[in-house]
Amino acid sequence: MDAVDGRGIYYSYDADYGDEPVLKNIRVLIRKGEFTAVLGANGSGKTTLARHFNALNDLQRGQLIVDGMNVADASCHWELRRHVGMVFQNPDNQFVSSFVEEDLAFGLKNYETPEREIPQRIKKALAAVSMDGYERYSPHELSGGQKQRIALAAVLVLEPDVILFDEATSMLDPGGRLEVMGQMKKLHREGNTVVMITHDIEEAVEAEKVILMSRGNILACGTPHRVLTDRTLLEQAELLPPFAVQMYYDLKERGVCLAQCPLKREELVEELCQLN
Amino acid sequence: MGQYMPGNSVFHKMRGTTKLICFFWILTAVLLTDSAAGFFLLFLTAGASIALAGIGLRNMGKTIARLKVFFSVIFLMNLFFFSPEQAWWSCWIFHISPAGFEQGAGVVMRVVFLLVFSRILIATTTPVELTGALEILLLPLGVFGISTGELAMILSVAVQFIPILSKEADQIRKAQIARGAKFESGHLRDRAKSVLPVVIPVFLAAFRRADELALAMEARGYRKTKAQRKQCKFRVHVRDVQAVVLSCAVCITQILL
Numbered sequence: 008m009d010a011v012d013g014r015g016i017y018y019s020y021d022a023d024y025g026d027e028p029v030l031k032n033i034r035v036l037i038r039k040g041e042f043t044a045v046l047g048a049n050g051s052g053k054t055t056l057a058r059h060f061n062a063l064n065d066l067q068r069g070q071l072i073v074d075g076m077n078v079a080d081a082s083c084h085w086e087l088r089r090h091v092g093m094v095f096q097n098p099d100n101q102f103v104s105s106f107v108e109e110d111l112a113f114g115l116k117n118y119e120t121p122e123r124e125i126p127q128r129i130k131k132a133l134a135a136v137s138m139d140g141y142e143r144y145s146p147h148e149l150s151g152g153q154k155q156r157i158a159l160a161a162v163l164v165l166e167p168d169v170i171l172f173d174e175a176t177s178m179l180d181p182g183g184r185l186e187v188m189g190q191m192k193k194l195h196r197e198g199n200t201v202v203m204i205t206h207d208i209e210e211a212v213e214a215e216k217v218i219l220m221s222r223g224n225i226l227a228c229g230t231p232h233r234v235l236t237d238r239t240l241l242e243q244a245e246l247l248p249p250f251a252v253q254m255y256y257d258l259k260e261r262g263v264c265l266a267q268c269p270l271k272r273e274e275l276v277e278e279l280c281q282l283n
Numbered sequence: 284m285g286q287y288m289p290g291n292s293v294f295h296k297m298r299g300t301t302k303l304i305c306f307f308w309i310l311t312a313v314l315l316t317d318s319a320a321g322f323f324l325l326f327l328t329a330g331a332s333i334a335l336a337g338i339g340l341r342n343m344g345k346t347i348a349r350l351k352v353f354f355s356v357i358f359l360m361n362l363f364f365f366s367p368e369q370a371w372w373s374c375w376i377f378h379i380s381p382a383g384f385e386q387g388a389g390v391v392m393r394v395v396f397l398l399v400f401s402r403i404l405i406a407t408t409t410p411v412e413l414t415g416a417l418e419i420l421l422l423p424l425g426v427f428g429i430s431t432g433e434l435a436m437i438l439s440v441a442v443q444f445i446p447i448l449s450k451e452a453d454q455i456r457k458a459q460i461a462r463g464a465k466f467e468s469g470h471l472r473d474r475a476k477s478v479l480p481v482v483i484p485v486f487l488a489a490f491r492r493a494d495e496l497a498l499a500m501e502a503r504g505y506r507k508t509k510a511q512r513k514q515c516k517f518r519v520h521v522r523d524v525q526a527v528v529l530s531c532a533v534c535i536t537q538i539l540l
Contacts, residue, residue, distance in 0.1 A: 058498075061502055063498055063501060063502060085504060085506060088501070088502055088503070088504050089504060092502070092503075093499075093502040095495060095498070095499050095502075096495075097492075097495060099447055099492075100492045100495040100496050100499060101495075101496070101499040102443070103411075103436075103439070103440060103443065103496070103500060104409070104410060104411045104439075104443070105286075105287055105409060105410050105411075105443060106409055106411070109409065109411040113500075113503060113505075114503035114504055117503060117504035117505050117506065118504050143289060147446065147447070161503065162503070165503070165504070
């Protein structure tokens with residue numbers, strides 16, 4: 008079964024006033040267990056699209072099935088949100104309590120989890136993000152990366168099938184980014200469906216599949232190698248290629264041809280070493 | 284100033300609901316106090332409460348000291364404007380009289396006691412515990428169609444956002460200073476004007492944050508119709524009964540004094 012299957016998705020924030028739609032006839036397919044990056048410049052519609060996956064935005068036109076549930080059916084929205092967790096951009100705006108354990112319990116109590124199960128579930132979720140023992144800490148005392156890991160634990164505690172990261176690294180320092188990226192990869196390895204919304208092309212490189220968006224349309228969808236090495240496509244999406252791809256083309260212009268276009272820094276190093 | 288302090292004191296162990304009920308009795312006692320004996324009783328109650336809560340006198344002293352300007356203003360207002368009768372000193376509309384002195388000192392002491400007891404409540408009760416307690420105590424309002432769960436959640440989240448918004452206001456203020464804004468000098472009118480460029484961005488940021496928090500809460504299954512009922516199973520402990528009886532006794536004694 009597919010984790011996300013949508014077609015003809017259309018969305019406009021103010022259709023009555025003739026505003027340009029943010030999503031125009033989108034076709035999206037994400038398989039279970041996939042690590043997908045939805046990549047695009049600011050205003051491309053990636054966050055609006057992701058918010059359809061857990062019904063935070065109402066489906067105006069089209070059809071969308073997420074984890075077997077029809078998003079158009081308002082009666083299943085609450086249940087859908089238990090299956091599709093979302094980590095937002097700013098960790099500070101996600102906490103409802105001054106204690107980590109109480110914050111994690113918030114979602115569990117919303118879903119009427121039996122009281123005796125709650126401490127175990129909290130412990131498990133904190134262990135999953137390597138934050139064991141932080142139950143009695145205030146989320147606001149932690150570093151950016153730790154805060155975002157707690158926000159992720161608050162999502163994981165509900166044991167969702169799909170986890171959405173809405174630019175979850177954009178407000179973090181490099182260390183924090185690495186921590187959160189590490190968590191995403193770990194979740195993917197454990198078989199979860201991970202959807203990462205990002206405008207950072209170097210992060211999209213880490214995904215298994217890339218959906219490239221521009222001005223409410225999907226420009227391309229495929230492996231990072233296929234999408235992120237295509238300079239014309241990236242130009243259309245108003246994005247710069249990843250560092251390794253840029254290097255490949257720069258070297259090519261100077262007459263140095265590598266065997267294949269690298270995507271990651273390590274691949275570039277490998278290709279350069281083979282030149283000798 | 285208004286933050287929870289983790290601890291293992293008797294007050295920390297008490298239920299939020301009990302503490303709120305006790306706070307209500309003590310609040311009534313503070314408002315009813317108008318004799319030296321009454322203030323002495325409040326002094327003893329506050330001292331014992333600070334010791335039992337394990338907050339520390341220095342910490343409490345700092346909390347009170349932060350509001351020294353406010354206390355001075357209310358004392359001086361009462362001292363100069365309360366009563367011209369039997370005045371020690373008079374000049375135009377200003378009179379210093381024994382009654383004014385007594386009134387000023389009384390008001391300041393009442394506010395200090397209110398601050399001390401509020402501080403004890405907030406320092407020993409987590410916001411979530413406080414929300415749960417409020418939710419239970421406000422339950423009768425449900426008869427009038429008021430959603431007490433939502434009301435309690437609003438209060439809890441509002442408390443949660445105070446330190447974040449104050450940090451944000453400080454950052455905006457510093458950014459304005461870096462661009463040449465002056466907050467410390469000039470006339471009162473100029474100073475009031477200079478506050479606007481800080482207040483507006485803080486409000487905008489607060490709305491943006493509130494919007495994102497609402498989405499995050501919705502994404503974690505929060506529903507208006509399904510208010511959380513976390514502490515509804517009422518298990519009353521001996522210390523809770525003792526605390527309510529003691530605070531009620533303080534209030535009754537205050538009425539009798």
